[in-house]
Amino acid sequence: MHKPEHSSVFLAIGHLGKTVMDITNLIEPETISLELKAQTKEEVLLELVELLETAGKLDNKNEFLADIWKREKIGNTGFEQGIAIPHAKSYAVSTPAVAVGISRSGIDYGAEDGELSDVFFMLASPDGDDHHHIEVLAQLSSKLIEDGFVDSLKKVETVEQALVLLTDVETEQSPAHYQDRVDLSSVYPSPLKQSLARAKEHLLFGTSHMIPFIVAGGVLLSLSVMISGHGGVPTNGILADIAQMGIAGLTLFTAVLGGYIAYSIADKPGLAPGMIGSWIAVSHYNTGFLGAIVVGFFAGFVVHLLKKNSVAKQYDLARFDLYLSVGRYFCHLRCSDVADWCSNRQCDGVA
Numbered sequence: 001m002h003k004p005e006h007s008s009v010f011l012a013i014g015h016l017g018k019t020v021m022d023i024t025n026l027i028e029p030e031t032i033s034l035e036l037k038a039q040t041k042e043e044v045l046l047e048l049v050e051l052l053e054t055a056g057k058l059d060n061k062n063e064f065l066a067d068i069w070k071r072e073k074i075g076n077t078g079f080e081q082g083i084a085i086p087h088a089k090s091y092a093v094s095t096p097a098v099a100v101g102i103s104r105s106g107i108d109y110g111a112e113d114g115e116l117s118d119v120f121f122m123l124a125s126p127d128g129d130d131h132h133h134i135e136v137l138a139q140l141s142s143k144l145i146e147d148g149f150v151d152s153l154k155k156v157e158t159v160e161q162a163l164v165l166l167t168d169v170e171t172e173q174s175p176a177h178y179q180d181r182v183d184l185s186s187v188y189p190s191p192l193k194q195s196l197a198r199a200k201e202h203l204l205f206g207t208s209h210m211i212p213f214i215v216a217g218g219v220l221l222s223l224s225v226m227i228s229g230h231g232g233v234p235t236n237g238i239l240a241d242i243a244q245m246g247i248a249g250l251t252l253f254t255a256v257l258g259g260y261i262a263y264s265i266a267d268k269p270g271l272a273p274g275m276i277g278s279w280i281a282v283s284h285y286n287t288g289f290l291g292a293i294v295v296g297f298f299a300g301f302v303v304h305l306l307k308k309n310s311v312a313k314q315y316d317l318a319r320f321d322l323y324l325s326v327g328r329y330f331c332h333l334r335c336s337d338v339a340d341w342c343s344n345r346q347c348d349g350v351a
Helices: 007-014 041-054 061-074 128-145 150-156 159-166 175-186 191-228 237-266 268-285 286-310 309-350
Strands: 087-090 095-105 116-124
Touching: 041 061, 041 095, 041 116, 061 087, 095 159, 116 128, 116 150, 128 150, 150 159, 159 309, 191 286, 237 268, 237 286, 268 286
Parallel strands: 087 116
Antiparallel strands: 095 116
16 A cells, blocks of 8 residues: 655654554544634644643643643654644643644644645643553554545544544444453553653663764864874864864763753753763763763653652742842952952052
């Protein structure tokens, strides 16, 4: 059977296996809009979030919208064939759901192929339930690679028609067979396997950001040695500067590895603690990249737990005061140094 062009985008997710959770339970008439009014990416994300809020799937619309944008900053969720799948795991989600929207005019969403996007699926998953999130993505991907599915969805005229198309699940099966399929819900990966899968994701995320530093550092250092013709690291001139840049890249990769592992776990708040902790572990305690990995995971989980704490909610309010206080301190410190220096110079002049 011929596959549409966008199949390569979704096959990797679809190959996660036969999933258990039924995506058809997550799509309701209240979460479908066949006439999106949005004209921009910002407007379409807001409109889809409002669909979920109206359907009672969210505890906090603004928080979930912010989590959607955090995911978009990691990577655009617009794909080929006019499909976009914005998604987020969020504590603002009270009930897992999928919002479906169709734009008749198309929206510039920043898709990979540069074309306008007109079919939107917004996935809302509770934070902390990675297995559910992957299952929904896998089932949706399986539908999207079906021949003619996207074209048929674009042509529907009523919400009922869209719902039938989206929730079409082997209606010829007997009730007993369907019950057997539902009973498979007990066959979930164990908590240990889920934890290991999440740890692997975090490690791969950190590694993917580390590799460019190793490659760039190695290339720069090799070039400087090769061009110098001495078989050693240059000690002066521009070649020495290039060599130092290469050495810096090879030195920083452990900090980047730990930092982005923590970032994967706790989002942006985990980046600095992960980087700083990894740098200290490697430079002061010679732990190597294994130490950077351990510190990255530790920093990420600590920050993730702190984000759940009620005290963390005060952070945004206190952050400005903290920056201001620190700025004042250093400003006062530097001004005092300047004043002392000038005073000493005047004394020297008198002497």
